Amino acid sequence: MARQKPRTLSGFMELLPEKQVQFDRMMELLRRSYSLYGFTPLDTPIIEASEVLLAKGGGETEKQMYRFTKGDTDLSLRFDLTVPLAKYVALHYADLSFPFRRFQIGKVYRGERAQRGRFREFYQADIDVIGDGKLDIVNEAEIPSIIYNTFTALGLRRFQIRVNNRKILNGFYAMLDLTDKAAHIMRTVDKLDKIGPDQVRQLLMDEEIGLTQKSADEILTLISIKGSNGEVLSALNGYRGRNEMFDQGLDELTTVVNYLSAFGVPEDHFAVDLTIARGLDYYTGTVYETTMLDHPEIGSICSGGRYDNLAEYYTDKQLPGVGISIGLTRLFFVLEDQGYLNNQMNTAPADALILPMTEDLAPAIAAATTLRQAGIRAQLYTEQKKFKQKMSYADKIGVPYVVFLGEDEVRQGAVSIKDMSTGEQQTISLDGAVTLIQSEIARRANVAPIREPGDPAHT
Amino acid sequence: MARQKPRTLSGFMELLPEKQVQFDRMMELLRRSYSLYGFTPLDTPIIEASEVLLAKGGGETEKQMYRFTKGDTDLSLRFDLTVPLAKYVALHYADLSFPFRRFQIGKVYRGERAQRGRFREFYQADIDVIGDGKLDIVNEAEIPSIIYNTFTALGLRRFQIRVNNRKILNGFYAMLDLTDKAAHIMRTVDKLDKIGPDQVRQLLMDEEIGLTQKSADEILTLISIKGSNGEVLSALNGYRGRNEMFDQGLDELTTVVNYLSAFGVPEDHFAVDLTIARGLDYYTGTVYETTMLDHPEIGSICSGGRYDNLAEYYTDKQLPGVGISIGLTRLFFVLEDQGYLNNQMNTAPADALILPMTEDLAPAIAAATTLRQAGIRAQLYTEQKKFKQKMSYADKIGVPYVVFLGEDEVRQGAVSIKDMSTGEQQTISLDGAVTLIQSEIARRANVAPIREPGDPAHT
Numbered sequence: 001m002a003r004q005k006p007r008t009l010s011g012f013m014e015l016l017p018e019k020q021v022q023f024d025r026m027m028e029l030l031r032r033s034y035s036l037y038g039f040t041p042l043d044t045p046i047i048e049a050s051e052v053l054l055a056k057g058g059g060e061t062e063k064q065m066y067r068f069t070k071g072d073t074d075l076s077l078r079f080d081l082t083v084p085l086a087k088y089v090a091l092h093y094a095d096l097s098f099p100f101r102r103f104q105i106g107k108v109y110r111g112e113r114a115q116r117g118r119f120r121e122f123y124q125a126d127i128d129v130i131g132d133g134k135l136d137i138v139n140e141a142e143i144p145s146i147i148y149n150t151f152t153a154l155g156l157r158r159f160q161i162r163v164n165n166r167k168i169l170n171g172f173y174a175m176l177d178l179t180d181k182a183a184h185i186m187r188t189v190d191k192l193d194k195i196g197p198d199q200v201r202q203l204l205m206d207e208e209i210g211l212t213q214k215s216a217d218e219i220l221t222l223i224s225i226k227g228s229n230g231e232v233l234s235a236l237n238g239y240r241g242r243n244e245m246f247d248q249g250l251d252e253l254t255t256v257v258n259y260l261s262a263f264g265v266p267e268d269h270f271a272v273d274l275t276i277a278r279g280l281d282y283y284t285g286t287v288y289e290t291t292m293l294d295h296p297e298i299g300s301i302c303s304g305g306r307y308d309n310l311a312e313y314y315t316d317k318q319l320p321g322v323g324i325s326i327g328l329t330r331l332f333f334v335l336e337d338q339g340y341l342n343n344q345m346n347t348a349p350a351d352a353l354i355l356p357m358t359e360d361l362a363p364a365i366a367a368a369t370t371l372r373q374a375g376i377r378a379q380l381y382t383e384q385k386k387f388k389q390k391m392s393y394a395d396k397i398g399v400p401y402v403v404f405l406g407e408d409e410v411r412q413g414a415v416s417i418k419d420m421s422t423g424e425q426q427t428i429s430l431d432g433a434v435t436l437i438q439s440e441i442a443r444r445a446n447v448a449p450i451r452e453p454g455d456p457a458h459t
Numbered sequence: 460m461a462r463q464k465p466r467t468l469s470g471f472m473e474l475l476p477e478k479q480v481q482f483d484r485m486m487e488l489l490r491r492s493y494s495l496y497g498f499t500p501l502d503t504p505i506i507e508a509s510e511v512l513l514a515k516g517g518g519e520t521e522k523q524m525y526r527f528t529k530g531d532t533d534l535s536l537r538f539d540l541t542v543p544l545a546k547y548v549a550l551h552y553a554d555l556s557f558p559f560r561r562f563q564i565g566k567v568y569r570g571e572r573a574q575r576g577r578f579r580e581f582y583q584a585d586i587d588v589i590g591d592g593k594l595d596i597v598n599e600a601e602i603p604s605i606i607y608n609t610f611t612a613l614g615l616r617r618f619q620i621r622v623n624n625r626k627i628l629n630g631f632y633a634m635l636d637l638t639d640k641a642a643h644i645m646r647t648v649d650k651l652d653k654i655g656p657d658q659v660r661q662l663l664m665d666e667e668i669g670l671t672q673k674s675a676d677e678i679l680t681l682i683s684i685k686g687s688n689g690e691v692l693s694a695l696n697g698y699r700g701r702n703e704m705f706d707q708g709l710d711e712l713t714t715v716v717n718y719l720s721a722f723g724v725p726e727d728h729f730a731v732d733l734t735i736a737r738g739l740d741y742y743t744g745t746v747y748e749t750t751m752l753d754h755p756e757i758g759s760i761c762s763g764g765r766y767d768n769l770a771e772y773y774t775d776k777q778l779p780g781v782g783i784s785i786g787l788t789r790l791f792f793v794l795e796d797q798g799y800l801n802n803q804m805n806t807a808p809a810d811a812l813i814l815p816m817t818e819d820l821a822p823a824i825a826a827a828t829t830l831r832q833a834g835i836r837a838q839l840y841t842e843q844k845k846f847k848q849k850m851s852y853a854d855k856i857g858v859p860y861v862v863f864l865g866e867d868e869v870r871q872g873a874v875s876i877k878d879m880s881t882g883e884q885q886t887i888s889l890d891g892a893v894t895l896i897q898s899e900i901a902r903r904a905n906v907a908p909i910r911e912p913g914d915p916a917h918t
Contacts, residue, residue, distance in 0.1 A: 004514035006550040006773040009532070012504040014547070016554050017561070024500045036831040038838025040808035041483045045471040045580050046505065046566060047525075055463035066506075066534075068527030070570050073468070075525075088473070091465040095475050097855040099842060101808060102476070107505060111529050121504055131842070138820060138841040145828070262824035264832075314465040349499035349560060361597060365721035369604070372495040373723075379497025382597040383558060383590070396556040 011112070011120035013329050018347040018398070023332055025345065025449045026154055027105055030125050030326070033150040034103035037142065039127050042102040044084040046109075050074040053083055055313035064110040077109035081126045082310075082323070089130055090314035098132035099139065105328070117337070119329050128323030130310055135320045140286040140306050141256040143324055144270055145263035147290055147302050150326075155342060155448025157455065158293040159301070161265070162273035165253045166283050166305070168236065169274075171246025172222055175239070176215050184209050186277040189223055193275070193296075197224065223274045229257045232272040249285070256286055284308045288324055294452075298334050302326045335450060342451035346444050348398040350379040351437050352417075355390055357406035364405040367415060367430055371403075374434045376441070378403075394420060401437055470571070470579035472788050477806040477857070482791055484804065484908045485613055486564055489584050489785070492609040493562035496601065498586050501561040503543040505568075509533040512542055514772035523569040536568035540585045541769075541782070548589055549773035557591035558598065564787070576796070578788050587782030589769055594779045599745040599765050600715040602783055603729055604722035606749055606761050609785075614801060614907025616914065617752040618760070620724070621732035624712045624745050625764070627695065628736060630705025631681055634698070635674050643668050645736040648682055652734070652755075656683065682733045688716045691731040708744070715745055743767045747783055753911075757793050761785045794909060801910035805903050807857040809838040810896050811876075814849055816865035823864045826874060826889055830862075833893045835900070837862075853879060860896055 008014045015023055031041065050067055053076045066077040078084050081104045089100060105125040112118055127146065129139045144161045151159055173182040188203045195203075197220055203209065204216040211219070225235045236250050253272065260270055278287040285306030292298060304324030311319050335341055352371055356364030361382060371378040379399070381390060394402045404416040409427065417433045418425040428436070467473045474482055490500065509526055512535045525536040537543050540563045548559060564584040571577055586605065588598045603620045610618055632641040647662045656679055662668065663675040670678070684694045695709050712731065719729055737746040744765030751757060763783030770778050794800055811830060815823030820841060830837040838858070840849060853861045863875040868886065876892045877884040887895070 003774065004510060004772055006546040006770075007508065007511060008504060008546070008550065009506060009508060009534075012506065014503055016551060017499045017501065020500055020502060023502070035808075035836050036834070038809035038812075038836055040476045041479055042476065043479060043482070044473055045467060047468060047471065047568075047580060049466065049468060051463060052466060066527070066529055068525070070525055075468075087465040087467070091467065092475060097852055099840075101838065109506075121506060134842065136841040136843065138824075138839065142824075142839065149831070259821065259824055262821040262828065264828045311465075313463055315462065349494075350497035353497075362718065362721040365597075365601075365718055369721065369723045372608070375495070377494050377497055379560065380597065380601065381558075382595045383593065384595065393556055 009120070011114035011118065013119055013122070013333070017349065019336065019341075021347040021349075022341055022345060022449045023328075026328065026332065027123075027125070029153045029449070030105060030150060030328075031103070033146070033153050034125075034127050036149070037101070037127075037146050039101045039103040042085075042088065042104045043106065044078070044081075044088055044104070046077055046107060047075050048078060048084065048087070050076040052087055053078065056083065061110075064112055066109045066111055079110050080108050081106060081124050081325070082128075085126075085128060085130075086311035086319075087314060089319060090311040090317070093315065093317060098130060099135060100130045101127070102130075103127045117330065117333050119333075122327060122329035125326040125328045126323060128310075128321050130319050130321040133318050133320075135306075135322065137252050137255050137285075138259070140252065140322050141259040142263060143286070143288055143304070143322060144256070144260065144265050147288065147324065148265045148269055151290070151302070153448070155450030155452075156292070156340075157452055159269065160291055160293060161270050161302075162276055162289045162291065163253070163256060163270065164272065164274055164276040164287050165249040165256075165285055166277070166287055167245045167249025167285060168253060169249075169277060171243040171249055172219075172239065174245060175243045176218060178211070178215060181209055181211070185211075185219065189219065189275055190277055192223060225274055229260075229267065229270065229272050232274070233257060252285055278303060278305050282307050286322065295334070295338060301331050301334075339453050340450050342447060342449055344444070344451065345447050345449055346398070346400060348400065350377045350397070350399050351441055352376055352378045352401040352403050352433075353394045353397070353399045354378055354380045354403045354405070355394075356380070356382060357404055358410060363410045367403065367405060370430055371434060371437070374438065376434065376437050400440055401433075403433060468579070470573035470577065472578055472581070472792070476808065478795065478800075480806040480808075481800050481804060481908045482787075485787065485791065486582075486584070488612045488908070489564060489609060489787075490562070492605070492612050493584075493586050495608070496560070496586075496605050498560045498562040501544075501547065501563045502565065503537070503540075503547055503563070505536055505566065506534050507537055507543060507546070509535040511546055512537060515542065520569075523571055525568045525570060538569050539567050540565060540583050540784070541587075544585075544587055544589075545770035545778075546773060548778060549770040549776070552774065552776060557589060558594060559589045560586070561589075562586045576789065576792050578792070581786060581788035584785040584787045585782060587769075587780050589778050589780040592777050592779075594765075594781065596711050596714050596744075597718065599711065599781050600718040601722060602745070602747060602763070602781060603715070603719065603724050606747065606783065607724045607728055610749070610761070612907070614909030614911075615751070615799075616911055618728065619750055619752060620729050620761075621735055621748045621750065622712070622715060622729065622745060623731065623733055623735040624708040624715075625736070625742050626704050626708025626744060627712060627733070628708075630702040630708055631678075631698065633704060634702045635677060637670070637674060640668055640670070644670075644678065648678065648734055649736055651682060684733055688719075688726065688729065688731050691733070692716060711744060737762060737764050741766050745781065754793070754797060760790050760793075798912050799909050801906060801908055803903070803906050803910065804908055805857070805859060805906070807859065809836045809856070809858050810900055811835055811837045811860040811862050811892075812853045812856070812858045813837055813839045813862045813864070814853075815839070815841060816863055817869055822869045826862065826864060829889055830893060830896070833897065835893065835896050859899055860892075862892060 108124050147161050201216045204211045276289050283305035287305035289300035290302035306322040308320045310321050354368050368378045368380045402418045409415050414427050415433050416427045606620050660675045663670045735748050742764035746764035748759035749761035765781040767779045769780045813827050827837045827839045861877045868874050873886050874892050875886045
């Protein structure tokens with residue numbers, strides 16, 4: 001027979017079983033964390049009509065889209081979860097209650113040039129709160145708490161949530177009469193971390209933007225404001241009274257900071273950072289980035305912000321909202337690459353492997369049934385192999401316990417159970433085995449999928 | 460602004476939030492049920508190279524495929540989870556341990572003519588056990604137990620797992636010297652339920668197949684064997700000794716039936732059914748179908764079987780296996796359509812809605828944080844609305860409890876909590892509220908997503 005070489009497309013993540021268990025565990029913890037904040041799960045099609053996905057207009061996105069026709073229909077694969085959300089809310093508006101809080105974890109597609117750590121198919125994990133006409137600022141203040149608790153649940157410790165408010169930036173540029181240049185300035189300021197303040201000042205004064213020395217200095221003074229949250233807010237207060245939008249942004253930022261401790265966010269995981277702008281048109285209020293302290297080069301692992309009009313391309317309803325997104329596939333790639341995946345997790349397909357040693361398999365099968373009824377993941381191994389091969393299989397799949405049922409055990413109504421980590425073996429009642437395995441499951445129940453290098457205590 | 464009418468493509472399921480919660484709960488229970496049997500979760504790309512997906516050759520499937528080019532690459536969306544599994548096992552063979560047991564729940568794509576209850580994008584929920592060279596019959600005997608426990612966990616009661624063995628059929632047709640006509644005969648026999656025995660006999664004797672009266676009678680005699688499992692096996696034993704393959708199939712079927720009770724499958728949920736054939740080339744041993752007793756017209760809701768060569772189009776390794784598949788999207792559609800979704804489930808996005816009644820929101824935020832730390836899904840509602848509108852929102856999202864924090868409560872260090880189902884309201888400590896809400900969560904924890912009409916007791 002002519003054979004086709006099996007292959008997986010480049011830019012598409014396909015994990016081996018142990019890694020998949022860790023990835024799935026991360027998704028499960030995200031679902032749980034988002035649910036604790038009252039977000040409801042949503043699922044939308046991966047394929048949409050191209051005219052619907054492109055309602056906002058093309059640009060870079062359009063070039064990267066997977067677009068094709070089927071019959072007479074012009075179809076595209078979604079490139080994010082925000083456009084489908086806008087469509088969903090506009091389409092089902094009458095059936096939804098606002099504020100509408102949803103999370104969605106799903107695959108999106110972008111035909112980027114494939115390179116290490118870049119994916120063409122990847123999971124995004126998004127939450128959004130959508131208001132009908134209005135949306136209270138407390139929703140923006142709650143987001144850092146969601147980010148903090150989500151990453152903490154995953155096992156990450158050394159990260160920081162960085163927050164700014166677009167109204168502060170826009171108001172400030174209005175003060176300087178630079179509103180028409182604001183977009184260009186923000187793109188330049190965004191390079192601060194990479195090229196330093198002197199080069200930023202130079203770029204701002206170059207022909208293309210053409211600021212005066214005074215304006216450039218004013219901008220660098222603002223974005224150089226550093227210190228504790230209190231110190232930054234206090235410095236910003238010095239600009240009050242000169243622009244209404246600035247003052248409103250500062251009020252909002254102050255509210256976000258003030259409620260941090262009630263929301264349970266430790267101050268050391270949070271910073272006001274005036275250099276953060278997050279794109280140009282879409283966001284209108286609080287903006288968020290999250291960085292790993294030991295890997296700033298990775299960029300933001302969770303970003304988002306407040307916007308005023310989710311679905312203006314589909315409906316005349318004003319739908320303001322706030323949302324954040326985690327690029328889960330890339331995050332997982334980085335975590336694995338940097339040695340952050342926790343090898344204390346049980347990634348075996350089962351908690352116990354049952355090896356029958358008798359002709360009649362009924363007692364072993366009944367034992368498996370009992371374990372499963374007790375919530376224990378039990379695999380029955382009945383292949384005709386040598387004992388050594390069976391134990392080698394148990395070892396390879398990483399199962400914590402092997403349960404043997406030989407003639408003696410069956411006669412005694414007992415099982416022999418081997419702890420694969422210690423090598424200890426004992427013959428005990430089936431109930432005893434259930435208790436033993438359950439205690440091991442309980443011990444590992446809270447093992448987080450992420451473990452930072454050099455953090456031995458943390459499970 | 461010119462607006463694009465929002466729409467979702469026909470043939471693509473998009474659920475409202477309450478229904479999505481029920482769908483997600485079904486997926487969660489499937490993951491849990493499959494895991495109990497030692498299956499590991501797998502995820503493969505939705506897009507594959509067309510030549511890889513089409514390695515087996517085209518036919519009906521090819522016409523339905525979503526196929527397109529991106530750059531120079533000929534791509535297709537997967538149309539099932541079996542071909543990607545075959546590719547995965549062939550590609551990662553050296554890294555896997557056999558038997559390899561995986562489950563996969565994911566979307567697949569078929570460009571069928573859209574009609575009510577037919578979907579172009581739909582979830583399949585598959586399990587497969589893949590052996591390396593050989594695979595023990597006990598794996599086939601275990602499948603009915605997985606089907607039984609999975610549907611029981613979902614809340615279904617009145618269903619039956621129907622089992623046959625292809626070796627019995629092939630052996631029987633060999634006895635009658637009809638091997639070359641076996642495929643044609645099986646397609647005809649498959650119509651028994653619809654057209655009855657007389658018409659089947661007529662079709663078998665018609666020119667196209669051209670059986671003798673005697674052969675047609677023999678076939679009808681075999682497939683008309685009915686009764687308890689013991690009675691059917693006993694009748695089949697009467698054919699023993701005439702064909703080796705038949706005898707082997709009967710041995711296998713006997714093994715499957717014999718281990719049923721050890722696997723915990725009640726006899727009334729299982730039947731040997733000699734009319735089941737499940738396609739023609741692929742399956743080689745035990746075959747399975749599952750029918751809803753009160754809705755036989757829906758056809759099988761979970762099917763599969765034993766095959767000898769999973770990945771022959773990709774590798775010269777012999778990889779026998781056994782697997783089953785649930786068409787989850789269609790099943791969900793049918794369940795909803797027939798009134799099988801359990802309205803006792805809590806489909807609200809939260810367990811408690813927190814309504815602050817004070818200027819300073821810190822106490823309400825702190826209360827929300829406490830609830831969340833106790834594992835309670837808590838939504839904070841801070842929109843500027845009239846009290847009546849807030850309560851109407853609580854009612855619409857179906858939240859079980861509303862927690863109020865007014866000046867009095869804050870002063871007393873208490874909360875007022877309203878049970879939305881009884882209308883009862885009380886002022887208690889926050890700890891008391893936590894206990895109350897947790898007990899309601901515990902009460903509903905085992906509410907199944909499916910509830911059969913006329914089955915009031917069952918939760």
